[in-house]
Amino acid sequence: MFKTLKNLYFDAKNIVEKDPAATNIFTVVLLYPGFHAILYHRISHFFYKYRLFFFARLLSQTARFFTGIEIHPGAQIGNRLFIDHGMGVVIGETSEIGDNCTIYHQVTLGGTGKDVGKRHPTVKNNVIIGAGSKLLGPIVIENNVKIGANAVVLKDADCNCTVVGIPGKMVQKIADITPINEE
Numbered sequence: 001m002f003k004t005l006k007n008l009y010f011d012a013k014n015i016v017e018k019d020p021a022a023t024n025i026f027t028v029v030l031l032y033p034g035f036h037a038i039l040y041h042r043i044s045h046f047f048y049k050y051r052l053f054f055f056a057r058l059l060s061q062t063a064r065f066f067t068g069i070e071i072h073p074g075a076q077i078g079n080r081l082f083i084d085h086g087m088g089v090v091i092g093e094t095s096e097i098g099d100n101c102t103i104y105h106q107v108t109l110g111g112t113g114k115d116v117g118k119r120h121p122t123v124k125n126n127v128i129i130g131a132g133s134k135l136l137g138p139i140v141i142e143n144n145v146k147i148g149a150n151a152v153v154l155k156d157a158d159c160n161c162t163v164v165g166i167p168g169k170m171v172q173k174i175a176d177i178t179p180i181n182e183e
Contacts, residue, residue, distance in 0.1 A: 004042060007079050011038055014080035018102060034083030037069035041077060048073035075109075078125070085131075092120035094138070104131040104149070112137045112154075121153075 012028045012035055022028050028035050040063030047056035056073035064070040069086040071077070074093040080100045083089055088106040091097070094117070095109040107129050111119035114137075121135040124142050130149035135141065140156045141163075147153060148164035157163050162171040 008039060008042070010080055011035060011082075014100070015082050018082050019084060033067035033069060034086040037063050037067045037071055037083060037086060037089075038077065038081055040067075041071040041073070041075070044071075044073035045075070045077075075120075094118050095120040096122040098123060098125035098127070098143075100126045102128045104129065104133075106132045108134045108136070110134065110136050 009025070012025045015028045015032060015035060016022045016025055022032070040059055044056045044059040044063070047053075047059065053073075060071060060073050067086060069083060069089045071089075071091040072093040072095070075091045075095040075097070077091075077097045078099040078101070081097060082102045084102060085105040086103070089103055090108045090110060092110050094111075097109075101123060109121045109123070118138040120138065122138070122140045123129070123135070124140070124145075126144045127141055127147070128145075129135070129147045130151065132150040133147050133153065134151075135147070135153045137154060139153065141147070141153070142157060142159040144160045145157045146162045147157070147168070148162065150166070151164050151168040152166045153163055153168035155168070157168070157170055163169065164171060
């Protein structure tokens with residue numbers, strides 16, 4: 001119980017650090033729907049793990065009604081997730097989200113309808129997912145990836161890259177560019 005409260009404190013503190021409009025933790029805890037969605041999810045996920053599926057879904061649908069953010073109780077979410085302006089965010093049942101991630105509004109971590117078992121994306125640590133992006137299928141987004149607004153990502157993304165476009169394509173990493181000698 002104490003660990004859960006401690007993690008929620010770090011979730012709120014992370015929001016204050018990342019959002020210039022957040023003036024203090026008290027404001028985040030009372031007024032931020034992204035924080036409320038995470039709070040509801042942590043409780044509904046507890047019920048889901050103990051196979052109390054009805055209560056888990058009831059709580060997640062209540063959270064959706066109040067926040068506009070739908071997180072399936074089966075989704076696995078790490079620490080310090082920031083859902084900014086979260087209206088319209090959908091996170092599917094087999095999604096996995098690592099630590100220190102940021103998700104903007106209208107993002108979907110969804111399935112394609114073709115897969116069985118693991119159907120939704122795995123998002124590793126320190127990932128930023130731009131507004132309106134759609135990550136579909138059992139893909140893996142590695143550490144330190146930035147996904148541009150409105151990208152549709154259907155394939156895995158390597159560490160330390162940016163993904164943009166429809167369909168999403170990895171942009172060349174700055175570290176991979178060889179400098180040109182100007183002689």
